[in-house]
Amino acid sequence: MKTIKARRVRTGLKWGRWLVLTCLFAILHFHLAAATVKRISWESAANYTRFAIELDQEIVYHLVDSIREKGYYYVDLYGISAAYRRRVLEIDDQLVRNVESISYPEHGVLRFVFYVKPAASLARISKETAPFRLYIDTLSDFAQSLASETGGTTSPPTSPWLSSQPIVIRDKQVNKYVPPIPEPPLQPLLSGRAVGPRKIVIIDPGHGGANQGAVSTALVSGRPVAEKELTLQFAYHLKKLIDSSPNMVALLTRTGDTLVSLSDRVAFAEKQKGDLFISLHMNDGAGNPNARGPEVFYLSQKGADDAAAKAVAERENIDVLSNGMETRHDAPLLAQVLTDLERQKLESWQYESYVVADRILQSLQQHPYFRSYARGVKSANFVVLKNFYMPAVLVEVGFITNTDELRLLISPKFQKLTAILLYNAINSYFAQTDPNFQPDYKRMSAALE
Known part of the structure; x- marks a missing residue:
């Protein structure tokens, strides 16, 4: 009888933990789903391009750097369920050709793909919290080597409305509950043509x-x-x-x-x-x-x-x-x-x-x-x-x-x-x-x- 009772207790605790985790995830998902992008800005210099995104609340994000392998990198913003139209922002400076925004509302993800030029060598993401802003930096070899010499403290200056120095986030934030999304194409907007006989x-x-x-x-x-x-x-x-x-x-x-x-x-x-x-x-x-x-x-x-x-x-x-x-x-x-x-x-x-x-x-x-x-x-x-x-x-x-x-x-x-x-x-x-x-x-x- 003690064994059966203990088993029931353990089973009850197990189901209780699952219920708590499920409720927490539901609350987290509901909270993140309300996030919206307020505005976007970017600035260019010889050795860096800074792309800034301001949101109405803090979100989970993830950067995937494929510059050397594929000539692009991308940043996924989780918890954004609104459907944003697909757009290409023409940057065309020393380091970045353009930035493509792709919305995956079914996954609650908004992706920004950065198609870079040969001079780009490194992508870096940082943030500030009041209000919540992400700073996505594309750096050249020179900027990367300069940062190494100064102990990683060198950072591009902020835009006029980006007032404070951001804090570099060195650990990647990954939302494991979001299903995997296909990798971006090697070029933006090149897969939309209809396939026909001639x-x-x-x-x-x-x-x-x-x-x-x-x-x-x-x-x-x-x-x-x-x-x-x-x-x-x-x-x-x-x-x-x-x-x-x-x-x-x-x-x-x-x-x-x-x-x-x-x-x-x-x-x-x-x-x-x-x-x-x-x-x-x-x-x-x-x-x-x-x-x-x-x-x-x-x-x-x-x-x-x-x-x-x-x-x-x-x-x-x-x-x-x-x-x-x-x-x-x-x-x-x-x-x-x-x-x-x-x-x-x-x-x-x-x-x-x-x-x-x-x-x-x-x-x-x-x-x-x-x-x-x-x-x-x-x-x-x-x-x-x-x-x-x-x-x-x-x-x-x-x-x-x-x-x-x-x-x-x-x-x-x-x-x-x-x-x-x-x-x-x-x-x-x-x-x-x-x-x-x-x-x-x-x-x-x-x-x-």
């Missing part, structure tokens, strides 16, 4: 009709060469390659010397439900006859990277009306009030457009000439790149105002070579974003065939 590539030969675009200073066969002629020639070479592919098809915004407005080009791409938009152009040296080399642009609502990029955007944003009059689409057109949905769509495609632009420039640089004179990937306010359904880039193949480069631009072999390099870049992009896409790369020597 990708649709919209090729936009710049200008046309009364809109000649840039005009060469040198004469070819007794007359100057107009940009509108060359863009169509390059476009047809690229279309031929894409149409011969088993998994892509190309559509042109214009097939002849016709006048098509910038807005109609965008509308055409959206109506055709394209997977990629690529606008082809020839550059203008604007008085500099020695300017040469390709550059690739993607949309930026903030403005151009530099004065040269701004000049290119202003030139390419000119529409010619049917009566021959010019109308200019200035930056305010792109700064118009957008709905939240429209703004979210633009932000969603902006990073993918950057990825495409980067792939194109890398592919072009496979050829020695492009490698010698490449002018980089840039961003600016291009009207023709403002669409809500696909990544979009603008390629300035070369300078029509440079006499030496003009000889290349009018060469059918050079046009075919450029088309092959663009084609390979497009294949590379789709292969990265769609696991079912089988790339079909071409050799540069095929341009001589």
